[in-house]
Amino acid sequence: MLIEARDLSYTYMPGTPFQVEALKKINLGIARGEFVGVIGETGSGKSTLVQHFNGLLKPTGGEMCVEGKNIWHGETNLRKLRSRIALLFQFPEHQLFEETVFNDVAFGPRNLGMSGSEMEQRVRFGLTSMGLDFDTYRDRSPFHLSGGEKRRVAMAGIMAMRPEVVVLDEPTAGMDPVGRRKFMEQVSRLHREEKLTVILVTHNMEEIARLAERLFVFNRGELVLQGQPAEVFKSVSLIKETGLEIPAFSELLQQLRQRGKEVRTDLFTVGDVAGEILKLSREERT
Amino acid sequence: MSGMRSITLGHYLPGNSILHRLDPRAKLMGLLILIAALFLIKTFSGFFYFGLFFVLTFVSSRLPWRYFMRGLKPVLYIVFFTLILHFLFTKGGQVFWRFGPLTIEENGVFLGSFMTLRLILLVITTLLVTLTTSPIAFADGIEFLLRPLRVFRVPGHEIAMMMTIALRFIPTLMEESDKIRKAQMARGADFESGNIFRRARNLVPLLVPLFVSAFRRADDLAVAMESRCYRGGDNRTKMRQQQVTCLDYLGVFTTCGIAAAIVLTGV
Amino acid sequence: MSNSIIETVQLCYEYTLGGEKTLRALDNVSLQITEGEYVCLIGPNGSGKSTLARHLNALLLPAAGDVYVDGLLTGEEKHRWEIRRRVGLVFQNPDNQIVATTVEEDVAFGLENMGIDPPVIRRRVKEALELVGMSTLAQHAPHLLSGGQKQRVAIAGIIAMRPRCLVLDEPTAMLDPRGRREVLATISMLNRQEKVTVVHITHFMEETLEADRIIVMDRGKIACSGTPAEIFSGELDLESLGMDMPAIPALARALREGGLPVPPNTLDVDQLVDYLC
Numbered sequence: 001m002l003i004e005a006r007d008l009s010y011t012y013m014p015g016t017p018f019q020v021e022a023l024k025k026i027n028l029g030i031a032r033g034e035f036v037g038v039i040g041e042t043g044s045g046k047s048t049l050v051q052h053f054n055g056l057l058k059p060t061g062g063e064m065c066v067e068g069k070n071i072w073h074g075e076t077n078l079r080k081l082r083s084r085i086a087l088l089f090q091f092p093e094h095q096l097f098e099e100t101v102f103n104d105v106a107f108g109p110r111n112l113g114m115s116g117s118e119m120e121q122r123v124r125f126g127l128t129s130m131g132l133d134f135d136t137y138r139d140r141s142p143f144h145l146s147g148g149e150k151r152r153v154a155m156a157g158i159m160a161m162r163p164e165v166v167v168l169d170e171p172t173a174g175m176d177p178v179g180r181r182k183f184m185e186q187v188s189r190l191h192r193e194e195k196l197t198v199i200l201v202t203h204n205m206e207e208i209a210r211l212a213e214r215l216f217v218f219n220r221g222e223l224v225l226q227g228q229p230a231e232v233f234k235s236v237s238l239i240k241e242t243g244l245e246i247p248a249f250s251e252l253l254q255q256l257r258q259r260g261k262e263v264r265t266d267l268f269t270v271g272d273v274a275g276e277i278l279k280l281s282r283e284e285r286t
Numbered sequence: 287m288s289g290m291r292s293i294t295l296g297h298y299l300p301g302n303s304i305l306h307r308l309d310p311r312a313k314l315m316g317l318l319i320l321i322a323a324l325f326l327i328k329t330f331s332g333f334f335y336f337g338l339f340f341v342l343t344f345v346s347s348r349l350p351w352r353y354f355m356r357g358l359k360p361v362l363y364i365v366f367f368t369l370i371l372h373f374l375f376t377k378g379g380q381v382f383w384r385f386g387p388l389t390i391e392e393n394g395v396f397l398g399s400f401m402t403l404r405l406i407l408l409v410i411t412t413l414l415v416t417l418t419t420s421p422i423a424f425a426d427g428i429e430f431l432l433r434p435l436r437v438f439r440v441p442g443h444e445i446a447m448m449m450t451i452a453l454r455f456i457p458t459l460m461e462e463s464d465k466i467r468k469a470q471m472a473r474g475a476d477f478e479s480g481n482i483f484r485r486a487r488n489l490v491p492l493l494v495p496l497f498v499s500a501f502r503r504a505d506d507l508a509v510a511m512e513s514r515c516y517r518g519g520d521n522r523t524k525m526r527q528q529q530v531t532c533l534d535y536l537g538v539f540t541t542c543g544i545a546a547a548i549v550l551t552g553v
Numbered sequence: 554m555s556n557s558i559i560e561t562v563q564l565c566y567e568y569t570l571g572g573e574k575t576l577r578a579l580d581n582v583s584l585q586i587t588e589g590e591y592v593c594l595i596g597p598n599g600s601g602k603s604t605l606a607r608h609l610n611a612l613l614l615p616a617a618g619d620v621y622v623d624g625l626l627t628g629e630e631k632h633r634w635e636i637r638r639r640v641g642l643v644f645q646n647p648d649n650q651i652v653a654t655t656v657e658e659d660v661a662f663g664l665e666n667m668g669i670d671p672p673v674i675r676r677r678v679k680e681a682l683e684l685v686g687m688s689t690l691a692q693h694a695p696h697l698l699s700g701g702q703k704q705r706v707a708i709a710g711i712i713a714m715r716p717r718c719l720v721l722d723e724p725t726a727m728l729d730p731r732g733r734r735e736v737l738a739t740i741s742m743l744n745r746q747e748k749v750t751v752v753h754i755t756h757f758m759e760e761t762l763e764a765d766r767i768i769v770m771d772r773g774k775i776a777c778s779g780t781p782a783e784i785f786s787g788e789l790d791l792e793s794l795g796m797d798m799p800a801i802p803a804l805a806r807a808l809r810e811g812g813l814p815v816p817p818n819t820l821d822v823d824q825l826v827d828y829l830c
Binding site: 450 | 637711
Binding site for chain 1: 465469471473490495499
C-alpha cells in the first residue's frame with residue numbers, strides 16, 4: 001500500500017471543553033495508481049483524514065504510513081513528502097498570492113530548492129497539465145483570471161511539484177458545469193496518462209461514481225463503508241443515513257432490478273446505462 | 287469541525303452566575319470603575335485587596351480556572367517583557383545585581399513588580415468581564431455607554447456594529463488563515479524555521495491571500511447588509527431591549543464602594 | 554401585466570473594467586415574473602445571472618431600461634428601501650451574509666433596520682425560525698452551524714421581513730448533499746405554502762426540475778425559457794450553452810436516439826422506471 005492509515009484517530013483540542021473526536025480508529029489503504037473517492041457529509045472527518053496523508057495533521061492515535069513507514073517515526077522529510085503527496089484544498093484559488101501566474105505556480109518547485117530552467121520546466125509542466133498555455137498565462141496576474149482559470153492555476157501549482165499522488169478536496173465546488181467538466185477531464189487524463197494516484201473528496205455522487213475505482217464513505221468520524229462504487233451505492237439505506245445521495249443512474253437501475261428487469265447495476269455513464277436499457281428492451285421485444 | 291479550532295482568548299462562556307446575568311452596561315461601568323481604581327492604587331496592599339475582590343468575583347462566576355488561564359497565556363509575554371524592561375532600565379536605590387553595564391536596582395524591582403501587578407490585575411479583570419458577557423451584549427453595552435459622546439460626533443452605533451462584525455468574523459478568519467497556512471505548507475512553504483526576517487518574509491504567502499479574502503468577505507457582507515435595508519443607526523430598533531434591574535444598580539454601587547475603599551486604604 | 558411582481562424592460566448593464574473598457578453584463582433583458590411563480594435561472598459563469606439578481610432589489614441600477622418591482626421603479630431613490638423589503642436576496646456564501654453573532658440576532662437584523670417595534674421583531678423572528686426549522690438553534694453562534702443551517706438562517710432573515718419575492722443566488726453551491734436538500738426543501742415550502750415568488754439561480758441542473766419555469770442565460774441575454782420538460786426535452790443543445798443535461802433527461806434523450814420513444818417530459822427516476830416497466 002502506498003498510503004495506509006492504521007487505527008488512525010484524531011481529536012481536535014483534546015483536554016478542553018471543545019474537544020471533538022474527528023476520526024475514530026480509521027484503517028484504510030490506497031495503492032499506487034488508484035483513483036479513489038472519499039465521500040461523507042461536511043464534518044464527517046474526510047477533510048481531517050486527507051490532511052494526515054501528507055503530514056499536515058499529526059494523528060492523536062494510531063499510525064499514518066507511506067510505503068509502509070510511519071511518517072511520524074524517524075526522519076521523514078515532511079516537505080519532501082508533501083511534494084510527493086500533494087493536497088489541493090477547497091477553493092484553492094484563495095491560496096494564490098504572487099503577482100504573476102508563473103511565480104505562483106513556481107512557489108512549490110522553488111520551495112523544493114529549484115531555480116532557473118529546471119523550475120521553468122516544472123511551471124510549464126504544471127500549466128500544460130491543466131490545459132493552460134504557458135506563454136499565454138505566465139505573465140498574467142492570477143487575481144485577474146476567471147474563477148475556473150484561477151482554480152486550474154492553483155492546481156497547476158500543485159502539479160508543478162510533480163507529485164505521485166494528488167489529494168483533491170472538493171476541487172469543483174462552486175464551479176459552473178463547463179468549468180467542472182473541464183477540470184475533471186484534466187484530472188482523469190492525468191490519472192490515465194501520467195499514472196497519477198488521485199484521491200478525490202467530493203459531494204458530487206454522479207461524478208465520483210463515474211470516476212473512482214474505489215470509494216470510502218465517512219460518517220461522524222468513522223469509515224462506514226468502502227468498495228467499488230457499484231457495491232457502495234447498493235447500500236441505499238446506509239448511504240442515505242450518512243446524509244449522502246445515490247446517483248440517479250444507480251437508483252434507476254436498482255429500481256428496475258427490483259421490478260424484475262435483468263439489468264446490471266454497476267453502470268454510471270449515460271452511454272452505458274442507455275446501452276443497457278436499449279439491450280433490455282430489444283431482448284424483451286424478441 | 288474546523289470551527290472548533292477558533293477558540294480565541296476572551297471567548298465568551300455561557301453561564302448563569304450573577305456576573306453572567308448582570309446587564310452588560312452595569313458590567314462595563316463596573317469595569318471602568320475598577321480600571322480607574324487600579325490606576326489610583328499606590329500601594330501593594332491596595333493590590334492585595336483588589337486581588338481578593340477579584341478572587342471572590344471569579345469564584346462566584348463559576349468559570350473553569352483552566353480555561354481562564356488559557357485565555358491569559360498570550361498576555362503573559364507582554365507582562366514578562368514589562369517586568370524585564372523595568373528591572374533593567376529603571377535606576378535608583380540600592381544595586382542588587384551587576385553584570386558589565388547591566389544593573390538591577392531597587393527602584394527597578396519595585397516599579398517593575400508594581401507595574402506588572404497592575405497590568406495583570408487589569409487584564410484578568412477585563413478577561414473576567416469578556417468571558418461572562420456575550421459579544422452581542424458587550425457591543426450593545428458599548429453603544430449605550432458611547433451615547434453621551436454623540437455630541438462630540440463619536441459614532442457609537444458604528445463602533446458597536448464594527449465590534450459585532452469583528453466578533454462575528456474572527457472565528458471565520460481564524461479558520462481561513464489555518465486553511466491557507468496548510469495549503470501553502472502543502473506546497474512546501476515553511477513557517478517554522480529561519481531567523482525573524484526570513485520568517486517575516488515567509489508570511490507573505492499567508493498574509494496576501496488572507497487580506498484578499500478579508501476584503502472579499504467585507505465586500506460580500508456590505509452588499510448583503512445593504513440588501514437587508516441597513517442604512518446606519520438612525521431609526522434603527524433593537525430586538526433585545528436590555529432591562530436594568532435592582533441587581534445591576536446593586537452591582538455598580540457595590541463595585542464603586544469597594545473600589546473607593548481599596549483606593550482610600552492605600553493612600 | 555397586472556399580476557407580474559417583477560418586470561424588466563430592455564434592461565442593460567455594463568461593468569467598467571478600468572479605463573475605457575467595459576463589459577456588457579446584461580443586454581436588453583426583458584422578463585416578467587408572475588406572482589407566486591418559481592423561476593430557475595441557469596447559465597454559465599459570466600452569463601449575467603448574478604447581475605440580473607442584483608437588479609431585482611435595486612442593489613444595482615440599470616444603465617439602460619427599467620426594472621419594476623410590484624410596480625415600483627427601482628431607479629427611483631424613494632422606493633429603494635421598500636423594494637429591498639419586498640425582494641430579499643440570499644447569496645452563495647453563507648459565511649459572508651450573516652452579520653450577527655447569534656442566529657436570532659441575525660434574523661432580526663433586517664427588521665431592526667426597518668425600525669420595527671421590538672415585540673413585533675421578536676415575534677417575527679420566532680415565526681421565521683420556525684418556518685425554516687431552526688428554532689432550537691436560535692441562540693447558537695453562526696460559525697458553529699453547518700452550511701445548510703447557515704443558509705436557512707440567511708433565508709429566515711429575509712423571510713422575517715415578509716418579502717413578496719425571494720431571489721437566491723446559487724444558495725446551494727457550497728453545501729453538501731444534506732445541506733442542499735434542506736435548503737431546497739425550504740425554498741419549495743416557502744413557494745408552495747407561503748406563496749412567496751422565488752427566483753433561484755443555480756448550477757445544479759437537478760435542482761431546476763421542480764421549477765415552474767427555467768430561464769437560460771447566455772452572455773447577458775436570455776437564450777431561452779420554458780418549463781423543465783421543454784428545456785430538458787433534448788431539443789435544445791444545452792451543452793453548447795455551457796450547461797448540462799440532468800442525468801435522467803440526458804438518459805431519456807439517449808434512449809430516444811436509440812429508438813426507444815421515451816416521452817420528453819420524463820424528468821426523474823420514478824417517471825422513467827414507470828415508463829420502462
